[in-house]
Amino acid sequence: MNTRGQASIRLILFAACGAVLAATLVACTDSASEPPPGKAVVETHGCAECHGTFGISINPRYPNLAGQKKDYLVNQLRSFRQADSGDPKFAEMARRYFGMMNAKAKNLSDETIDVLTTYYSSQSCSLTQRAKEPVAPKAAGTCVPCHGTDGISADSEIPNLAGQRREYIEIQLRAFRREGERGFGKNEDSGRFHPVMTPQAMKLQGTDIPELAEYYSHLSCK
Numbered sequence: 001m002n003t004r005g006q007a008s009i010r011l012i013l014f015a016a017c018g019a020v021l022a023a024t025l026v027a028c029t030d031s032a033s034e035p036p037p038g039k040a041v042v043e044t045h046g047c048a049e050c051h052g053t054f055g056i057s058i059n060p061r062y063p064n065l066a067g068q069k070k071d072y073l074v075n076q077l078r079s080f081r082q083a084d085s086g087d088p089k090f091a092e093m094a095r096r097y098f099g100m101m102n103a104k105a106k107n108l109s110d111e112t113i114d115v116l117t118t119y120y121s122s123q124s125c126s127l128t129q130r131a132k133e134p135v136a137p138k139a140a141g142t143c144v145p146c147h148g149t150d151g152i153s154a155d156s157e158i159p160n161l162a163g164q165r166r167e168y169i170e171i172q173l174r175a176f177r178r179e180g181e182r183g184f185g186k187n188e189d190s191g192r193f194h195p196v197m198t199p200q201a202m203k204l205q206g207t208d209i210p211e212l213a214e215y216y217s218h219l220s221c222k
């Protein structure tokens with residue numbers, strides 16, 4: 001990280017320590033045992049209101065962020081930040097937009113994104129839904145090369161699916177499909193396009209989407 005990045009993280013840490021002075025006085029003044037700044041930062045930015053202080057979301061339509069791949073999370077926040085920027089290249093790139101997240105991401109600096117995603121990706125994920133023996137639907141075979149046999153991906157730009165919210169997974173698969181079918185561009189208030197994932201979602205048929213969402217949401221996250 002460059003010097004500017006380190007300086008602004010220190011600044012955020014300083015501000016965060018001021019805000020929760022009573023609770024963290026000792027930790028904030030003792031640099032040897034400085035706590036990671038992330039927890040205060042996700043609270044200051046209001047992320048915790050929807051994604052939880054520890055990355056377990058408060059609503060089944062909002063994603064869990066705990067234990068998710070860091071580079072993947074960074075890419076998502078950059079996409080949301082870009083959404084309302086009027087960039088003419090928007091239609092050609094991997095993109096994502098969703099009113100409330102665009103607004104949240106709009107003013108985040110790269111340094112703050114780094115703090116937020118480092119914090120959430122390092123939280124331990126706990127399963128909110130669990131079936132005894134989740135049985136893989138046939139369509140899951142095509143997901144394995146990228147998202148892993150157990151829904152834990154090996155690539156830091158590809159998200160884990162294990163333990164993610166069922167409703168949320170379903171909404172995302174439908175969003176990838178919808179934009180693939182309607183063509184590029186910012187079509188509605190929310191949407192998602194990715195050159196690798198969109199074609200995958202377009203191959204799905206019949207009850208594949210609800211079955212896949214059910215299956216992955218019941219796999220154990222790590």
Ligand code: HEC
Pocket residue numbers: 045046047048049050051061062063064065068073074076077096097098100101104105116159171190192
């Ligand atoms: C008012 C609720 C709300 C707040 C506040 C909020 N988010 Fe979100 N966030 C959402 C929703 C809803 C989605 C899913 C959007 C979609 O369907 O595309 C989302 C998606 C995301 C994603 C993509 C995750 C994935 O698995 O693809 C990231 C990363 C994220 N939010 C981070 C943040 C951060 C960091 C903050 C604070 C700066 C924040 N969010 C504040 C509701 C919220």
Ligand code: HEC
Pocket residue numbers: 063075076094139140142143144145146147157158159161164169172173193194196197200204212
């Ligand atoms: C060739 C690789 C590849 C295959 C195969 C693939 N995916 Fe993906 N998937 C990706 C990538 C890359 C992303 C991240 C897209 C982005 O950054 O927006 C992704 C994102 C997703 C997301 C969004 C997760 C989130 O947190 O928002 C879901 C859900 C998903 N994939 C489900 C599936 C399912 C189900 C299958 C099998 C039917 C599948 N994918 C097959 C590469 C793949």
